Amino acid sequence: MKKNDLLLVIDMQNVYKKGGKWECRNTEGVAANVNRIIDSGMDKVIFTRFIANETNPFGVWKNYNIKYESVNHDEYANEMVEELQEPLKRFPLYTKGVYSSLAIPEVMEAAKKAERVVLCGVVAECCVLSTALALMDEGIYTVYLTDGVSGLDVPKEKATELIFSGLSPLHIKMMTTDEYLKE
Numbered sequence: 001m002k003k004n005d006l007l008l009v010i011d012m013q014n015v016y017k018k019g020g021k022w023e024c025r026n027t028e029g030v031a032a033n034v035n036r037i038i039d040s041g042m043d044k045v046i047f048t049r050f051i052a053n054e055t056n057p058f059g060v061w062k063n064y065n066i067k068y069e070s071v072n073h074d075e076y077a078n079e080m081v082e083e084l085q086e087p088l089k090r091f092p093l094y095t096k097g098v099y100s101s102l103a104i105p106e107v108m109e110a111a112k113k114a115e116r117v118v119l120c121g122v123v124a125e126c127c128v129l130s131t132a133l134a135l136m137d138e139g140i141y142t143v144y145l146t147d148g149v150s151g152l153d154v155p156k157e158k159a160t161e162l163i164f165s166g167l168s169p170l171h172i173k174m175m176t177t178d179e180y181l182k183e
Contacts, residue, residue: 005114008116012084015077015127033147035084037181045087046094047080101134116140116171117135145177
């Protein structure tokens with residue numbers, strides 16, 4: 001772990017927990033690893049959540065809102081997971097209406113100030129992938145914690161890692177939470 005890293009925790013909402021409509025295979029394990037990193041002394045942390053933009057959707061987002069209307073209006077599904085409630089009292093939570101967390105100006109600003117951005121959260125093949133690619137486009141070095149990110153299933157997680165393997169080590173570094181904490 002490096003002093004000037006930013007831990008970016010993406011979309012750890014109830015809808016992705018076991019039994020949720022968009023259940024990811026290891027949301028609870030990701031939450032435990034996020035807490036381990038924060039408990040180790042990480043002091044630059046940002047949380048994001050995805051809430052569909054229903055007031056001004058554009059393009060395919062209009063169709064998205066029709067298809068996922070029940071999720072969009074489910075307060076419990078859109079709340080952050082209970083396992084992260086304590087750190088959420090200390091660190092900011094920003095809302096986005098698109099997949100990339102860099103669409104949030106405060107996240108973009110913090111990412112540009114960091115030596116590296118460490119990615120945790122869900123969904124590996126969606127919001128995390130989109131955010132990682134946006135970070136690379138901005139020239140920001142990225143750490144992808146393989147056990148700090150969860151996808152809908154193992155094949156999709158591995159496909160995301162395969163994409164990143166072609167961009168490593170110049171743009172991104174893949175490691176486990178233990179490897180990161182021992183750095």
